[in-house]
Amino acid sequence: MPSTLPEGEPVPADGSLPPAALDELTSRAFGAYVHVPYCTTRCGYCDFNTYTASELDGDQGEHYLDSVRAEIELAAAALGGRTPAIDTVFVGGGTPTLLPPAELGRTLADLRAAFGFAAGVEVTTECNPETVDERSLAALVEAGFTRLSLGMQSAREHVLAVLDRHHTPGRAEAVARWARRTGFEHVSLDLIYGAPGETADDWQASLDAVLATGVDHVSAYSLIVEPGTRLHRRVSRGEVAVADDDTLAERYEQAERTLTAAGLGWYEVSNWSLTSADRCRHNEGYWRSANWWGFGPGAHSHVGGTRWWNVKHPAAYGSRLAEKNSPAYARELLSAQDRRVEDIMLRVRTTDGLPLGVLTDRGRDAAADALGRGLLEPGPYATGTAVLTLPGRLLADAVVRDLVD
Known part of the structure; x- marks a missing residue:
């Protein structure tokens, strides 16, 4: 299950922020993160704040975005119209593409109505390859999404199996090509290296498969075995062994050689893009201490040196907003x-x-x-x-x- 939230000071029921934080709103870019906490299954390495239908008594999130709309309204009131127009939106999870494109588009419309969108706004959604087809991708573009971030992890079936990833090898690459055809401006593929049983040849096959799609952005992350996950339990029992630091360094160097030779340059330790225009601007906002509001259960936010985080369970999140209260669990003043x-x-x-x-x-x-x-x-x-x-x-x-x- 997801990890425990940190403690902090109480958040006002209306979500209001200290005047000093509001004073910084116009000096930095402003982004929005929307968390969709639903997945069909839980991957063995994942400790994100996500839930399957069985963990939520069959709830598939039919009315979830109504709660997000209520938080958008609360945020607009708390910020008092002082934010610049939203520069980036990132819809993550979980698996956002379990929800219909039209519903995700409605949330974009809610954000636009509350804050306005800057010219050239970047609008990203994460995606599990098995949850979309060409028709739904086209609908996402029509709804306003400009960037697709695909969770591929590996091209090798046995690596996907040890990670408990439930998509068919080759599916992510196919979706990346469809995304380009349907009009996404940017397409990113995410990889994980260092999984138990992965060889240098396996990793090279994944890198080569990514490059064959012609995507303009690649993220490659070292596997982290988080406490409380199914993979952590398997490692603790000695069923599988994780890669050592030397192997992880070799995998990273292999990625750097391969991606650089293909024209993708690193711009953050785990991220490569074809050009500076292909970088994920939303993530750059995090690295530059920009301001953003995170909507959804467990989402984190930052405005002007004030950081806060929402309650984690979708039911608790929805209940607080139904009572016209902030869903924030606690905050800290940096x-x-x-x-x-x-x-x-x-x-x-x-x-x-x-x-x-x-x-x-x-x-x-x-x-x-x-x-x-x-x-x-x-x-x-x-x-x-x-x-x-x-x-x-x-x-x-x-x-x-x-x-x-």
Whole structure:
């Protein structure tokens, strides 16, 4: 089951925010995240806030987006019309494409009516390949979606099986091609490496299959075995073995070689795109500490240094909104130091890099040491920016720890 929410201070029933947070609304981009917490089955590695029909007494979410609409109305009132027009929308999950395209489109219309959409707004939905066909993809484009993020994970059937992924090998690649034909401006395929039993040849087959589709964006994540998941229980019992750090590093280097040779460049440690225009702008907002409101159970939000998170269960979420109350479980007010540390942690992982001027004297000393060890690029460093080399990306967490000390 999904992990436990963190504690924090209470959130006002009307969702109102501190004046200092509202003052920052116009200085940064504003995005919207919509969480759809439904899945047909639970993948063995997943600890996201998702639920199957059996876990919700058969509820398939028929009226769920009515609750989301109520939170949109609450957000509009709490923000008092002070937000810039929405620059990015990301509908994630869960499996958003279990809901009809017209219903997802209605939610986009609700967001547009409440906040307005900026010119060139990026509108993304995640997608399980088995839940769409060419007709539904065309309907999503008609509803206003511009970007499709497909969960492929692997091209190898035995790797999908150990991950408890229930889609047919080859289906994700087919959907990616359909998405292009039906009018999506951007199509991304997501991969996971380091699964039990995956070989270098298996990983190469997945990379090659992705590139054969001609997508403009690829995400590749190292498998993390989260406590409480079915995969964690299997690993704990010794049924399967996870890849060691050396193997994970080899898989990452393999991805970098293959994707770079095909013309995709990294712009965040786990993300590659054909051009800067093909990057996921919504995720870039997270890495740049933009403002966003997360709608749905368990969704997290951030505005002007105030972060909050919603109750996790769909029934509790709907009940609070039905009573005209905020669905937020708790919040925290980030200090200037908290925000500086987070800025370092996130921006150093991107190809745009981190301005050295935000570091303390000790942090700049650590950056100089990282440069000497080949972990930072010399060119950007000379002009005042810390950008990770390939070895630096493999040790990104350690570099970050040194920079923030």
